[in-house]
Amino acid sequence: MSVIKYESFVREPLIDGDKTYKQVTEDIVYTIEAKPTRLWHIGFWISVALLLFGVYSLYKEVVYGTGQWNLGKTIGWGWDITNFVWWVGIGHAGTLISAILLLFRQGWRTGVNRAAEAMTIFAVMCAGQFPIWHMGRVWMAFFVMPYPNTRGPLWPNFNSPLLWDVFAISTYFTVSLLFWYSGLLPDFATVRDRAKTKLRKLLYGMASFGWNGSTKHWQRFESLSLVLAGLSTPLVLSVHTIVSFDFATSIVPGWHTTIFPPYFVAGAVFSGFAMVQTLMLIVRKVMNLQDYITLGHIEAMNKVIVLTGSIVGCAYLTELFIAWYGANQYEYDIFYKYRIAGAYGWSYWLMMTCNVISPQLFWFRKLRRNIGFTFFMSIIVNVGMWFERFVIIVSSLYRDYLPSSWSLYYRPTIFEVGFYLGTFGLFFFCFFLFAKYFPTIAIAEVKSILKTSGESYKAKMGDLEKLSLEEFDKKMNHHH
Amino acid sequence: MEQKKYWQNLGELNNTEGYQKLLNDEFQEDLPLVEDRKGLLDAKAPRRDFLKYVGFSTAAAAIAAGCEMPVRKSIPYLNKPESLTPGEAQYYATTYTAEGEVVPLVAKVRDGRPIKVDGNPDSLLTGNSGGSSARVQASVLDLYDTARLRYPVEMVNGEPKEVPLFDAIDKKIAGEIGGNVVLLTSTVNSPSTKQVISEFFAKFPAGRHVQYDAISYSGILEANQASYGKRAIPSYHFDKAKVIIGLDADFLGTWLSSEEFATQYAAGRKIDDANLQMSKHIQFEGILSLTGANADDRFLHKPSESGAVALNILAKLGGNVSAPALQDEKLKKGIDMAVSFINSNKGASLVVSGSNDPAVQVVVNAINELAGSNGTTISWSNPAQTKLGVDSEMAQLVADMKSGSVQTLLIQEANPAYNYPDAEGFKEGLAKVKLSVSFNDRADETSALCNYIIPHHHYLESWGDAEGRTAFISFQQPTISPLFKTRYFQTSLLKWSGNNTDYEDYFRNYWITKLGSESALDQALQNGIMEPAAETITAAPYSDAGLAEAASKAGALKGGEGLEVVLYQKVSLGSGAAANNPWLQEMPDPISRATWDNYAMISYDLAKELNIKLDDHYEVEVHKPVVEFTIDGKVVELPILAIPGMHPRVIAIAVGYGRSEGAGIAANAVGYNAYPLVKIEGGNRKYVNEASAYKKLSGTYDIAYTQTHNQYEGRKEVVKEYSLADYKKNPDHIVHEREHLAKDFAPKTHNFRDDATLYPVYEFPGAHWGMSIDLNACMGCGACTIACTAENNVSVVGKSEVLRAHEMHWLRIDRYYASYRDNTEGDNLNVVFMPMLCQHCDNAPCENVCPVSATNHSTEGLNQMAYNRCIGTRYCANNCPYKVRRFNWADYTGADSFGDNQKTTGVGKLDPAVFQMNEDLTRMVLNPDVTVRSRGVIEKCSFCVQRLQDAKLKAKKENDPSLIRDVKTACMQACSTNAIVFGNVNDKESRIYKVRNEEQKRRTYYALEMIHVLPNVSYLAKIRNTDRPVGVVNGSHANEAAAAENAHG
Secondary structure (H helix, E strand, C coil), X not given: CCCCCCCXXXXXXXXXXXXXXXXXXXXXXXXXXXXXXXXXXXXXXXXXXXXXXXXXXXXXXXXXXXXXXXXXCXXXXXXXXXXXXXXXXXXHHHHHHHHHHHHCCCXXXXXXXXXXXXXXXXXXXXXXXXHHHCCCCHHHHHHHXXXXXXXXXXXXXCCCHHHHHHHHHHHHHHHHHHHHXXXXXXXXXXXHHHCCCHHHHHHHHHHCCCCCCCHHHHHHHHHHHHHHHHHHHHHHHHHHHHHHHHHHCCCCCCCCCCCHHHHHHHHHHHHHHHHHHHHHHHHHHHCCCCCCCCHHHHHHHHHHHHHHHHHHHHHHHHHHHHHHHCCCHHHHHHHHHHHCCCCCHHHHHHHHHHHHHHHHHHHCHHHHCCHHHHHHHHHHHHHHHHHHHHHHHHHHHCCCCCHHHCCCCCCCCHHHHHHHHHHHHHHHHHHHHHHHHCCCCCHHHHHHHHHHHEHHHHHHHHHHHHCCHHHHHHHHHCCC | CCCCCCCCCHHHHHCCHHHHHHHHHCCCCXXXXXXXXXXXXXXXXXXXXXXXXXXXXXXXXXXXXXXXXXXXXXXCCCCCCCCCCCCCEEEEEEEXXXXXXXXXXXXXXXXXXXXXXXXXXXXXXXXXCCCCCHHHHHHHHHHCCCCCCXXXXXXXXXXXXXXXXXXXXXXXXXHHCCCCEEEEECCCCCHHHHHHXXXXXXXXXXXXXXXXXXXXXXXXXXXXXXXXXXXXXEEECHHHCCEEEEECCCCCCCCCCHHHHHHHHHHHHCCCCCCCCCCEEEEEECXXXXXXXXXXXXXXXXXXXXXXXXXXXXXXXXXXXXXXXXXXXXHHHHHHHHHHHHHHCCCCEEEXXXXXXXXXXXXXXXXXXXXXXXXXXEEEEEEECCCCCCHHHHHHHHHHHHHCCCCEEEEECCCXXXXXXXXXXXXXXXXXXXXXXXXXXCCCCCHHHCCEECCCCCHHHCCEEEEEECCEEEEECCCCCCCCCCCCHHHHHHHHCCCCCCHHHHHHHHHHHHHCCHHHHHHXXXXXXXXXXXXXXXXXXXXXXXXXXXXXXXXXXCCCCCEEEEEEEECCCECCXXXXXXXXXXXXXXXXXXXXXXXXXXXXXXXXXXXXXXXXXHHHXXXXXXXXXXXXXXXXXXXXXXXXXXXXXXXXXXXCCCECHHHCCCCECCCCCCHHHCEEECCEEECEEEXXXXXXXXXXXXXXXXXXXXXXXXXXXXXXXXXXXXXXXXCCHHHHHHHHHHHHHCCCCCCHHHHCXXXXXXXXXXXXXXXXXXXXXXXXXXXXXXXXXXXXXXXXXXXXXXXCCCCCXXXXXXXXXXXXXXXXXXXXXXXXXXXXXXXXXXXXXHHHHCCCCCEEECCCCXXXXXXXXXXXXXXXXXXXXXXXXXXXXXXXXXXXXXXXXXXXXXXXXXXXXXXXXXXXXXXXXXXXXXXXXXXXXXXXXXXXXXXXXXXXXXXXXXXXXXXXXXXXXXXXXXXXXXXXXEEXXXXXXXXXXXXXXXXXXXCEECCCXXXXXXXXXXXXXXXXXXXXXXXXXXXXXXXXXXXXXXXXX
């Protein structure tokens, strides 16, 4: 790997404690080999309950019609598409961490990338539920697939952003899954090699695709990582760009905005990191992984949050400016009369407070490194980002062109909320299984930085620092 | 051997050129055959595909076996009637009659079922427009009403018991009938029935015939008796009037024959580029009526001041009466205005009053006399026969019944136990009548109390005649055999008076005798009408003998600030006889836009007094405050709707609601019955009252209304309105605006259509359908909405679903108040009605967002829906700037693939009315040419594409493209004022082309033209003949701007 196995001791260690390779393996694989804790059981069964309620809510919606939700002639999308965009956004942090940070050689990503990628996959799974089940006739959903058919030359409408979504989301899901799974191979092999029962050996053996740790395997593994990272990188930008096209290419005032693609991507990364924070703070506590997910990791992610939060804030202000400067009455009305004021004004200001104003507190290092505050903020940001989508969707639809159709208040029904809760159920159901049966931290990758960024190794760097430049160069480059 | 030649027609025998052409053109389009047929048919299943085939067949077999398809049997004709081709519509002339109202119709019959009715365009009674009202349009559904009695019944202890044979009933009645026999009916204007009745009473000379109208016009009848010596209502000619003064008369909505008046009225309101003359309409009223909403100027007064207003007008016109002084300055100005207009238009003015007080009507007659209307705009040559009930006769009957002097009471099409103010008295009397028989079609409030109900046929099942005006005869002929065991009430009368002829034969004989021959009758039946070729207008000799007395009575003013109550009819339900018609119940009221209820309309002032904040929240929130009114000693709890343009001290409650269970599922318990609040004063029923106390209660009540924002917020791209003076000053204003737009978006070519976009615009080489809607002619009556519902099988969703903004109307009428909601100056109010339907945009925003192309554009400019392809993402509805797309939120029609999913629990509810619409009987009204939509798909206006296809087919068959010009959409056909013009804009001879490019070029605009969706529906700007500020100035409503200026200045 790297030529210089050295990192300045000024930099914070990324792995705390006096760890050896063996210790790393022990720490991470421990959770797989031990019996699940009581906390795990409680969380898992709550998720199952939520998931079942979600399934019931959907059953009602599919059998009795979309009227089981409180949408109407004016507001045709509400919680459904809000939740869709929200979940897709959450997924973004995973890919960003695993792909872009890999390309940028950010060592700190190793502590969180596995869980973040898992989060991405589960979040995209949740997101995908909404556009599917929001259809009035979901049993005809396959019509959106471009496949040769017996209906004459009848293809889907390639002009429709909803169709682009189908491709964007499915591509994203596939690539993320491959990336995640290929990263898991060496770790599965580790678990397999430590297995004490036949069944475990068999299952993890199958899951690890016969990985034997040969140099050839490692070489292919590294190139595959790079290729997939290269593929994923544009996806990070494209997926939410395309999701934003659902709105940007329409003619609804408040949707028809060219700023949406960058604004959505920034918002997605923003909410994704917040969600990673939420999960990581829980995982490191519950799984006892504080040594691997350190305050340094948390601070790094908080920096991303304050950056993207500010980008999002700029986008909000730009929208307002253009709504005034553009001198389009319909756009002006939406933003100034019915969005920042009017019936849904509260949701706009909630969004502003959560997404723009409160993250600015992360300029303070103390707060960035405060675990309780970070956890609180990670929730706040996700609430804010949910409201961002709600504001865009509902507060644009409820007052569009013809005042005669301006709408009633929109309140979700129990089954709309149930569907949303159900996706939480699905998400955590998957996540709990993942936490129990999969190595939650990329063992192999963490080991790759142990000798440069491990706390005990860092401590030894102090002596190196005292060397003169020539001595240092000699020692580091001609040592082997 | 001789070679025989077999031929099908002369064309083939002679092999003419025309025949050859037809033969070649038979299939103009290529048939969609698979080109590579060889591959398809000769394919063998190769080894490699074996598994594929096995998999497919297994899956297919499994699916086919798993899905049980319901078996529906259809039975073909064993012997097909010669004149009938299944799938082809037949049309019969007939006549709508209800409570005296007469509207000549043409009924469309498909496969033996009448499915649509429209006005007979040959009749003067429809103003030759072929239009009709919402109630007439909906009446076809009443034929299939589930609440109709299916056989004659005897009421035993309040329970109906079937009497299987008419003979049995006749026998029973023959034993009981006798003594003082009274026949109580609504107005009878059928000549043959009148003869039946007189023959009946020849047998029962002690008896009498009492005519009783649910809504009384007795005051006018009495007044005309006094002024003209005729107990009749003249015919009015609004088209001949340059000045129209309405005093509480809702003549465009519910007063007398409003369809006819609307046609006439519109004739005087329509302007075009060449002719900028329009009539002046001033309305004096206490509530905001449909007619008032169309007036150029409106002035408010309390109902108790009606007489005073009339007297002031009369006095100022020079009448020899003393008028009480009015306090309201604005009202006085209004009176001066009315007088000055009448003075400068003598002989071309018309004053009508909706009051049922004979004194007021006598004063109005005097005004019309001075205005020179008698013989110019009011004609006595063919007086109306639609309302003949005299209130004093009814009062006498009730008194007689109470005293026990009526032994037999026969009731036809009258329901006094429901709609007579003294219903309790009537019921008390009815209990004392020995034999009571009702011929009403259902066990309604009155019938349920009778001994027998022998239901009469529906008008679409009947032979009959009607004389809406003297010498204006309309005929009924059955369009279907009676669905149930019902019988003409005339037959009963004939039988019981000892004549065994059926009314059917009686009717034929009557007319054969009159017309001279059977063929003459057949001809008359085919025409449906016998009317004078043109109407002569004659005056009647006038006498002012009763004026002085009337003036003193009418001039009495009620002092104080008491709250007065107006009891009005809704345009949808009228008197409430058709309350079990879900189409009408779900039709939004033209003014309040509310469905499925009545309520108290109150003024903004009163709302403020009651601490009801009229903010955004009030406007959109369906939970309305409930107010307790004490009216005439009765305590009434009603939800309220604050309506601008109401007199501050007036509330209005609609009659026609609060029907009993016997009226039917949809009518039952909807709203509150306001008839008991009607006052009987001086022998006449008066639809006004006073509220002595009122207070807001803590609860709320949900009112399902379909329009939750009432102002157009200065969006002049949506609504364009001008005052006539402004428009005359700058008639090219719209043209210039549109040119400016074109310059802005296409600076080089000024071609907005083609060059204001990056994309190529499709040109329409063949037909290109377009519609033009004249906002000046649209009165907002809503007949088009119901016509569309009937033509296109639009679902009824019920109140619970309307509350959730799930109504399905393809065509709605947006009603905008051009004033802010806190403006309490009720008289300074402009109301705009804007019919809104799919605009069939050529650059449709809904089309490109559909992921599966379920909505797409036809080569003829139609925006079309493929329901089978729709997966229900609702993206199109979100992206539709006109919000005309409707989604099937639940299984409203029972057409869904999920069985038993209509009875939802928890969220949402389908009301009983929806189930009523899904009964097999009710479903007979469905138009077989239009798909019934299932749950989960979007639907919307199709421009009646089934009619377009039909017209094209006819034109093709006849080889005459000009036949396409006859095509009418359902809304256009139903419109009494011809506000809607439709056709092929590529055809330079078509009406639509001429309207857009020649006659109305200056007033034509497209709603939201600037977003370049290229709609195919254009509107003609609204012009008001008034000096008040109208339209939009600097982004806000002109009258608001002016008011603000006044306030600050």
